Amino acid sequence: MHRLFIPSADQPSERREPAWWFIFLKGRLLVSGEGDRLTIPLSPGLEDLGLDTREEIFLGTLGERPCYAAVPAQGASAPAGMTFLDLRQVYGRVAHDLIPIAFRGLHLLHWSQKTRYCGQCGMKMRDKAELRAKECPGCGNLSFPRISPAVIVLVERGDRCLLACSPRFKDGFYSTLAGFAEPGETLEEVVEREVREETGIEVKDIRYFGSQPWPFPDSLMVGFTAQYAGGEILVDGTEISDAQWFSFDRLPKIPGKISIARSLIDWFVTKHQSKEPEEERHD
Ligand SMILES: [Zn+2]
Known part of the structure; x- marks a missing residue:
């Protein structure tokens, strides 16, 4: 229904x-x-x-x-x-x-x-009529729900993809790389920077994949795929504890179905599973 x-x-x-x-x-x-x-x-x-x-x-x-x-x-x-x-x-x-x-x-x-109180003058905020916003009765400051854009990217290298493990992941699974956009950046620049900072890898051919609201607490995850362009894996050991190239048919423990990270990985696996062996050799 x-x-x-x-x-x-x-x-x-x-x-x-x-x-x-x-x-x-x-x-x-x-x-x-x-x-x-x-x-x-x-x-x-x-x-x-x-x-x-x-x-x-x-x-x-x-x-x-x-x-x-x-x-x-x-x-x-x-x-x-x-x-x-x-x-x-x-x-x-x-x-x-x-x-x-x-x-x-x-x-x-x-x-x-x-946003109970105004960030500008400290007065108690109230709901703004007919808008998803709060308004300060003192200074007129309007507060709209904040949405923090973050990118999430699956980096491909033939039939392998780049997945990383973070100490923040409770169950020790591996996932696609992700990070928040900083002021002044395009989303493509965030993809390049995050992959470089977290793994030392350079990417090219960045393509939009899809997006997902992620209210933990206020993100919008914007998914991309990208191709390996160079570099060797080097992790900092704090934000990322390990990163590896994983073959589509030998994946580690991956995130649950709720996340766009999982949709990206499932897409990658399906793409390679459906390929003829003949075609696979040219990757
Ligand atoms: Zn105010």
Whole structure:
């Protein structure tokens, strides 16, 4: 079933029920159910769940239903039969169209909590009518949700690709290289700089692959592929602990399906698996 999500910052004056509630505690989403069939609360209201909130954001409508993101009041715990799970654990286990809304909700809650006060004069900010923004009643400063662009790149060298392991990766997996854009850089320049800084490798033929919102806390990951142009792998040992060229058919442990890193790696594997052996030799 396809349900169209229409984003809106314009909260209806009367709450229409039932509504989808994306309730986050410390970045974890409230869900119910078991195994691969989880759902999020579709409820007439938070009162039904026995939860008080300290933050509530109207996100838009999914089909007929309004969607809200909320943070429970201090000290609240999950209602009976429900639990708070990391979005990576929820992915693939709830209806597919709920995930982007959960991402949006988490991103906006992060933003809202960080912009309670004006960065210019220190007064308490308030919601700006009909806009996804906050406004300072003192100096008129407007704050829009911050989106931090980051690149993520799969570097190809024939049938091998460059993957790296970071001490930040909890499970010791290898992933594509990534890094934030700095002021004044094009995204292509970020790709070149990040790959060079993290591995000592030079790249060429940078191509756009796709993008993914990544609300941990406020990124937009912009995916690229690039070709090896020169250099030998040299890692700094702090941000990156190891980097290697991996053959498409002998990959190490890689990230889960939720990430664009995984989409890039899957794309690379599929491309080479579908090649005739004859063609492979010319790489
Ligand atoms: Zn101000």
